[in-house]
Amino acid sequence: MERLIISNKNVNSFDEVAVTIAVAEGEKIHATSVEDSMIELKELVQAAGAEVKAEITLHQKIDKDYYLDKEALDYLMVEIENLDVNMLVFIDELTGSQIKNLEDLTGKKIVDRTMLLLDILSTRSNRRETKLEIEKAQLRYRLTRLEGFQGIYKYGNGICVNNPNGRRLLTDEEKIREKLDSLEVELAITVKNRFVQRSKKVGNELPLVAFIGYTNSGKSSIMNKLLELDPDHTEESAVIVKDKMLSTLDMSLRKSTLPNGKEYLLVDTVGFVSDLPGIMRAAFRSTFEELSYADLILTVYDASSYDLDIQKNIMNYTMQRIGITKKKNVSVLNKVDRIENIPESSDEKIYVSAKSGYNFDRLINVIEQNLFESEEEVTLLIPYSRFDVFNEIKEKRVIEIEDFVLNDIGVELNIVLNNGEFEKYRDFIK
Numbered sequence: 378m379e380r381l382i383i384s385n386k387n388v389n390s391f392d393e394v395a396v397t398i399a400v401a402e403g404e405k406i407h408a409t410s411v412e413d414s415m416i417e418l419k420e421l422v423q424a425a426g427a428e429v430k431a432e433i434t435l436h437q438k439i440d441k442d443y444y445l446d447k448e449a450l451d452y453l454m455v456e457i458e459n460l461d462v463n464m465l466v467f468i469d470e471l472t473g474s475q476i477k478n479l480e481d482l483t484g485k486k487i488v489d490r491t492m493l494l495l496d497i498l499s500t501r502s503n504r505r506e507t508k509l510e511i512e513k514a515q516l517r518y519r520l521t522r523l524e525g526f527q528g529i530y531k532y533g534n535g536i537c538v539n540n541p542n543g544r545r546l547l548t549d550e551e552k553i554r555e556k557l558d559s560l561e562v563e564l565a566i567t568v569k570n571r572f573v574q575r576s577k578k579v580g581n582e583l584p585l586v587a588f589i590g591y592t593n594s595g596k597s598s599i600m601n602k603l604l605e606l607d608p609d610h611t612e613e614s615a616v617i618v619k620d621k622m623l624s625t626l627d628m629s630l631r632k633s634t635l636p637n638g639k640e641y642l643l644v645d646t647v648g649f650v651s652d653l654p655g656i657m658r659a660a661f662r663s664t665f666e667e668l669s670y671a672d673l674i675l676t677v678y679d680a681s682s683y684d685l686d687i688q689k690n691i692m693n694y695t696m697q698r699i700g701i702t703k704k705k706n707v708s709v710l711n712k713v714d715r716i717e718n719i720p721e722s723s724d725e726k727i728y729v730s731a732k733s734g735y736n737f738d739r740l741i742n743v744i745e746q747n748l749f750e751s752e753e754e755v756t757l758l759i760p761y762s763r764f765d766v767f768n769e770i771k772e773k774r775v776i777e778i779e780d781f782v783l784n785d786i787g788v789e790l791n792i793v794l795n796n797g798e799f800e801k802y803r804d805f806i807k
Contacts, residue, residue: 378448379435383431384431386428388428391428392427395462397418397467398433398444398453398466399415399432399467400437400438400439402436416684418468421493422466422493425500429466430462439469442474443475453483457483463485466490467488467490469489474524475487476526486529486536488537491518492537493537495515496536499541500541506564512542516553523548583642584641584672585643586641586642586748587646589675589696590688594677594679595712595731596645596677600643602737603643603744604643606634637749640773644671668704669700675707676696676707676708680716681712681713685710707724707743709740710729722736724746727739753793754792757806757807759805760786767788770802776792780792789807
């Protein structure tokens with residue numbers, strides 16, 4: 378039988394120290410290799426503020442009562458007695474009875490991967506709607522596993538205990554159902570307000586570029602580079618960048634300007650991990666809706682990562698699951714400052730460095746081509762009686778003094794229009 382792999386790392390400074398555990402019935406877990414899935418699980422434990430002291434991967438059938446078979450359990454019980462650990466983290470979703478049985482047997486906090494992901498996200502959100510969705514997901518997950526949350530989770534502290542507002546998660550069925558009902562009401566109001574805001578944004582008719590990618594691939598850094606091109610850019614308008622997993626949860630929507638003077642919107646979305654659980658996809662509803670409105674999606678990868686092919690598989694799998702495979706999509710491979718031989722870029726695959734600015738001119742050109750490829754240069758003659766039309770255009774576009782002249786009839790404006798604008802202002806075309 379496989380043995381524990383024990384780390385030499387000093388874990389004395391951590392309140393919670395874990396053993397990560399996987400039962401592999403095949404060669405893959407969560408759409409990646411078993412080894413890579415375990416590396417990701419360790420990174421998730423660290424992102425939650427804990428540390429991993431040991432790990433074990435067992436090639437056997439999953440036991441319906443304890444997840445592990447009796448031989449593995451007996452071995453684990455002996456080994457963890459000699460390790461200063463207080464948490465067992467499992468790579469698969471556990472049932473309520475498995476959580477309860479394992480906690481009763483080991484006396485340790487039992488955490489599965491979905492619980493861990495939800496806990497990380499609960500500490501990373503600032504937007505009201507995202508907090509509500511995550512708390513709802515946490516409670517729905519608990520509701521189907523209530524027997525597993527009647528022990529340590531009733532009085533313990535640390536990981537997987539609190540909701541996004543820092544209050545203890547409920548463990549009573551009646552109270553959970555009451556809370557879920559109230560969350561639904563709050564969410565309905567919040568979603569309605571978001572759709573009102575979305576309608577106003579669509580009314581501005583600015584094209585939208587959305588960033589997606591594997592967590593910690595550098596999406597926010599690339600977005601900040603593009604935002605610096607905007608004449609109104611300030612330090613306050615920059616997106617916060619953190620070098621850790623799942624640091625981006627709330628959508629960050631910003632306006633920027635291309636070198637040709639045309640304005641557009643940028644949105645940074647949550648960083649994905651392998652095989653995002655269904656209950657979490659619901660929590661990212663607003664993110665996925667934002668992607669459906671995008672005129673261009675930039676899928677960002679870490680070009681220096683040892684598991685680049687795995688990242689690509691994860692993102693292809695994720696995009697199929699959320700239904701955005703037909704959107705215009707450009708792959709952006711970031712962090713090429715960390716590799717020796719940089720491959721040649723194309724219009725569909727661009728190698729860049731947000732740190733050095735390498736190849737950003739190519740990226741900007743591709744954005745311009747994709748956002749404004751269906752355009753026509755025209756002259757509009759706008760009567761003075763319809764000066765509101767001229768003001769409307771000025772609110773959305775950068776109009777220079779040399780772009781228009783005033784004559785006896787009205788304003789002659791030389792401008793490039795996309796298809797939608799062409800139809801809207803057709804009656805004013807000279």
